[in-house]
Each structure stands twice: as C-alpha cells, then as structure tokens.
Amino acid sequence: MLRHFALLCASILMASDITAAQPEVTVDTFQLKGSRPLEDQTKAAAIRDYLESWQGMNVAFQQDQPNLLDEDFIDTAKDKLADAIDEQAKAGVHTRFQDRVHHIRFLFYSPEGLSIELVDDAEYNVEILDHDKPVSTVPVSARYIVVLTPAEVRWKVRVMQADFK
Amino acid sequence: MKPTLAFLLVSLLLAMMQEAHAQDKTLNLPKSIEAGSAFSIQNGGSGEATLYIVGPSQVLKRTVQLGSATYFPAGSICNAGHYVVVLAQAGRISNGSFDVTPINAPATLSFLAKPSRLPVGLHDGITGAVYVFDVYHNLIATSTSVSFELSSPSGAVQKQLVSTRTGAAWTEMDSTSQQGSSKFVARAGDVTSARIIRQVPGDPCDLKMSIQPSGQKLDLQTAPVRDCSGNPVPDGTIVTFTETYPGGQSTVDVPIKRDVADVKMPAHDGATFTVASGVVLGNQIRWSK
Numbered sequence: 262m263l264r265h266f267a268l269l270c271a272s273i274l275m276a277s278d279i280t281a282a283q284p285e286v287t288v289d290t291f292q293l294k295g296s297r298p299l300e301d302q303t304k305a306a307a308i309r310d311y312l313e314s315w316q317g318m319n320v321a322f323q324q325d326q327p328n329l330l331d332e333d334f335i336d337t338a339k340d341k342l343a344d345a346i347d348e349q350a351k352a353g354v355h356t357r358f359q360d361r362v363h364h365i366r367f368l369f370y371s372p373e374g375l376s377i378e379l380v381d382d383a384e385y386n387v388e389i390l391d392h393d394k395p396v397s398t399v400p401v402s403a404r405y406i407v408v409l410t411p412a413e414v415r416w417k418v419r420v421m422q423a424d425f426k
Numbered sequence: 427m428k429p430t431l432a433f434l435l436v437s438l439l440l441a442m443m444q445e446a447h448a449q450d451k452t453l454n455l456p457k458s459i460e461a462g463s464a465f466s467i468q469n470g471g472s473g474e475a476t477l478y479i480v481g482p483s484q485v486l487k488r489t490v491q492l493g494s495a496t497y498f499p500a501g502s503i504c505n506a507g508h509y510v511v512v513l514a515q516a517g518r519i520s521n522g523s524f525d526v527t528p529i530n531a532p533a534t535l536s537f538l539a540k541p542s543r544l545p546v547g548l549h550d551g552i553t554g555a556v557y558v559f560d561v562y563h564n565l566i567a568t569s570t571s572v573s574f575e576l577s578s579p580s581g582a583v584q585k586q587l588v589s590t591r592t593g594a595a596w597t598e599m600d601s602t603s604q605q606g607s608s609k610f611v612a613r614a615g616d617v618t619s620a621r622i623i624r625q626v627p628g629d630p631c632d633l634k635m636s637i638q639p640s641g642q643k644l645d646l647q648t649a650p651v652r653d654c655s656g657n658p659v660p661d662g663t664i665v666t667f668t669e670t671y672p673g674g675q676s677t678v679d680v681p682i683k684r685d686v687a688d689v690k691m692p693a694h695d696g697a698t699f700t701v702a703s704g705v706v707l708g709n710q711i712r713w714s715k
Contacts, residue, residue, distance in 0.1 A: 295596060296553075318482060337563045341483040341505050352487035356480050369594045372553035373540035378594050387510045389478050391487075396478065396512060397519045403508040406567055406592055408557060420557070420565050420593075423481070423508035425458055425525045 310416040335417040357388040452520035466495040475515035481507040506564035528564035537619035545628040555596040565593040579606030603655040627657035633708030647688035671697035
C-alpha cells in the first residue's frame with residue numbers, strides 16, 4: 262500500500278514536472294495587421310523567445326534576482342518586474358509563476374520590423390511562499406498583451422501586461 | 427492503479443474548487459480598479475491575517491485585521507494587470523483576483539519611425555508605428571485616436587488619423603517631392619512625439635553632357651544634375667564618363683561639384699562618349715575632327 266502511494270506521488274510529480282517543462286502552446290496569425298509579412302522563421306523565434314521569457318521570469322522571481330530578467334526583458338517590462346522582485350524580497354515573499362497553457366495570437370508586426378504585438382491567453386499557477394513556507398498556489402487564467410522588440414540576438418519582451426477580459 | 431490516480435486527481439480538483447468557492451465569501455474584492463487609484467478590500471471573520479496581492483508587475487504584503495476593510499491609498503498599485511489576492515490566517519486560505527486597468531488618457535507615446543533618410547518621391551517610403559501608454563507606462567489597450575503628420579520643407583502636410591488596436595497604430599506615407607528635413611509627428615490627445623526624416627534627392631534624371639574642344643583634349647561637362655522632382659543631386663555623387671575609340675576605351679569617375687561634373691579626355695577621332703550615374707544612363711556623343 263505504502264509502495265503504491267509512493268509510486269502514485271512520483272507519477273503525479275513526474276506529470277507535473279513534464280507539464281512544467283512544456284506548457285501547451287497554440288499559435289495563430291489570422292488577426293495579424295501591418296504591411297510587413299511575418300515570416301515563419303521570425304514567428305518561430307518570437308514564440309521561442311517569448312516562452313523562454315516566462316521561464317526567465319519564473320527563475321528571477323524564485324531566486325529574487327532581478328538581473329536574471331536581462332536576458333528576456335527590456336525597458337518597461339523589465340523595470341516593472343524588477344521592482345516587483347525587490348518588493349517581494351523586502352516582504353520576505355517568494356512567488357513562482359508556472360505557465361501551463363499559452364494560446365498566442367499575433368496581432369501586429371510593425372512595418373519597420375522593430376516590434377511584434379501578440380495576445381496570449383495564458384493559464385498558469387501562482388505559488389506564494391512566505392519566508393520559504395508555502396502559503397497558496399492559485400491557478401490563474403489571464404489574457405496578456407505582449408510587445409516584443411528585437412535585441413542583440415533575440416526578441417525581448419518590452420510590454421507584458423494582463424488585459425481586462 | 428489508473429482508477430486510483432484518476433480518483434486522487436478528481437479529489438484534488440474538487441478540493442481546489444471548494445477552496446475557490448469558499449474564498450468568495452471571505453474576500454470582497456473589486457472586479458477591477460484603475461491604475462493608481464485608491465481601493466479597499468473587505469474581508470470577513472475576526473483576528474489578524476496576512477494579505478498577499480501578487481501580479482507579475484507588483485507584489486504587496488499587508489497584515490490586516492479581519493472583519494474590517496483594508497484601505498489601499500492612491501498609488502498603491504500602478505501597474506495594469508491581473509492580480510491574485512490571497513488571505514492567510516492560521517492555515518486558512520482564501521483567495522481571489524482582480525484586474526488593474528490602464529488610465530484611459532495617453533501620457534507617453536512610443537513612436538517607431540523609419541527610415542531616418544530616404545529619397546524624395548518614394549511611395550509608402552515612410553512608416554510609423556505608435557504604442558500609447560498612460561502615465562504609469564501601462565499600454566492603453568482601448569481604442570485611442572492617433573494622428574500622424576508629415577510636414578515637408580515647403581510646409582505642405584500629409585495627415586492620417588488612425589485608431590489604435592490593442593494599443594498600437596501604424597501608418598505608411600509617401601516621401602515628399604522636395605528635399606530637406608521633414609518633421610514626422612505622432613499625436614494622441616495632448617501628447618506628441620516627433621521624428622526628423624531627411625529626404626534626399628533621388629537618382630539623377632535626364633542626365634545630359636556636352637563636349638567642347640580644349641586644346642589637344644576635349645572638355646566634357648554635364649548640365650546641372652537633378653532628380654526627377656527637380657532637386658539638385660548632392661555634390662560628391664559619382665558620374666562616369668566613358669570614351670570608346672578604335673583600339674581602346676577609357677573610363678573616368680568624377681564627383682559632382684556645384685551641380686555639375688566635368689572632365690578632360692583625349693580627343694580621339696571617331697570616339698564615342700557616354701555618361702552615366704549609378705544605373706542612370708545619359709546621352710551619347712560621337713566625336714569627329
């Protein structure tokens with residue numbers, strides 16, 4: 262019985278790990294506006310970098326390390342997230358943002374190629390820990406407006422803001 | 427094994443749903459507030475508890491007295507987004523969420539304009555894209571009217587009115603027919619953002635040269651070189667003169683100086699002279715003594 266329970270727990274943990282590593286992602290470009298076509302290669306890079314930004318954000322919040330945002334975020338988005346990390350560190354709070362689902366719709370590729378706007382109907386878990394003691398894990402469903410901008414070798418998140426559905 | 431796992435997962439789900447249902451009774455949250463505005467959270471019960479408000483852009487923690495409203499003064503939450511609220515008291519957890527919306531008044535514009543320099547008379551050659559933000563740098567997602575104005579050196583203005591869609595608006599405009607600096611302005615409400623676009627003459631148009639004997643040589647000189655809109659082509663633009671004669675060919679590249687290019691070349695009887703600049707060919711002259 263005890264062995265069965267251990268196996269069950271392991272299965273759940275493995276399942277949650279797999280889910281954590283690979284959120285479910287769907288993408289569409291039907292609503293894309295702008296005179297510049299969004300090539301497949303650009304689209305793939307933007308999606309890859311955006312999804313990586315969630316991982317980067319999660320690690321930065323877990324470790325209270327605003328500098329870990331530099332890889333994926335820029336400008337306003339980086340400043341706001343960095344401020345939030347400072348706030349949680351001062352309060353002795355840790356947060357984890359574990360994304361589970363992304364439904365990404367590309368909205369706009371600016372004509373000069375300096376920005377891509379997308380909307381992401383995201384589902385994720387927010388886990389709150391107070392001085393490393395788990396307080397609660399809350400499943401969230403929110404629509405994010407995201408603006409990406411090309412940086413040195415990747416797309417970085419310039420705006421990431423949940424929209425009132 | 428499989429039915430056991432399914433049972434456990436269903437039980438977990440039901441427990442989460444019950445928790446979610448219970449939280450509504452304890453926490454009385456606004457559905458949404460405007461960024462930067464004051465608000466309060468009413469909670470039931472008694473005793474002391476800890477309130478957490480978490481959005482990726484802001485994290486707040488407060489010790490609150492249950493049974494009374496917790497007041498958050500203006501400026502407590504300025505970043506638009508979706509916020510999770512958790513109220514924790516001695517192992518009892520209530521949670522909920524609310525949204526913070528941008529202030530519907532433009533305060534800053536992010537204006538992307540390209541290029542900074544282009545030839546005159548280019549159709550849809552100038553592009554501008556604008557993102558509209560409120561005073562807290564929240565993207566204003568509701569439709570906002572944006573005007574784009576391109577003023578030419580002569581004072582003529584091209585104007586387009588565009589509504590933002592999810593915070594973004596864009597336009598394409600023709601470069602004007604007159605060379606010089608143009609001001610490209612985006613405006614939303616009282617907020618403006620300007621870029622300077624330098625319009626330079628296009629390729630030479632109707633390139634013409636003449637030949638005059640000058641001692642043992644010939645003096646080749648172009649007429650003032652202008653683009654198709656009549657703007658003088660800038661000094662330094664290269665004009666190529668080519669002489670083809672029986673038994674040989676010589677080519678000379680000459681920069682335009684004060685609107686014209688000129689050069690001295692040998693006077694071979696029966697030679698043919700051509701003139702070109704870039705991809706533009708000029709006239710051809712056959713020389714005989």
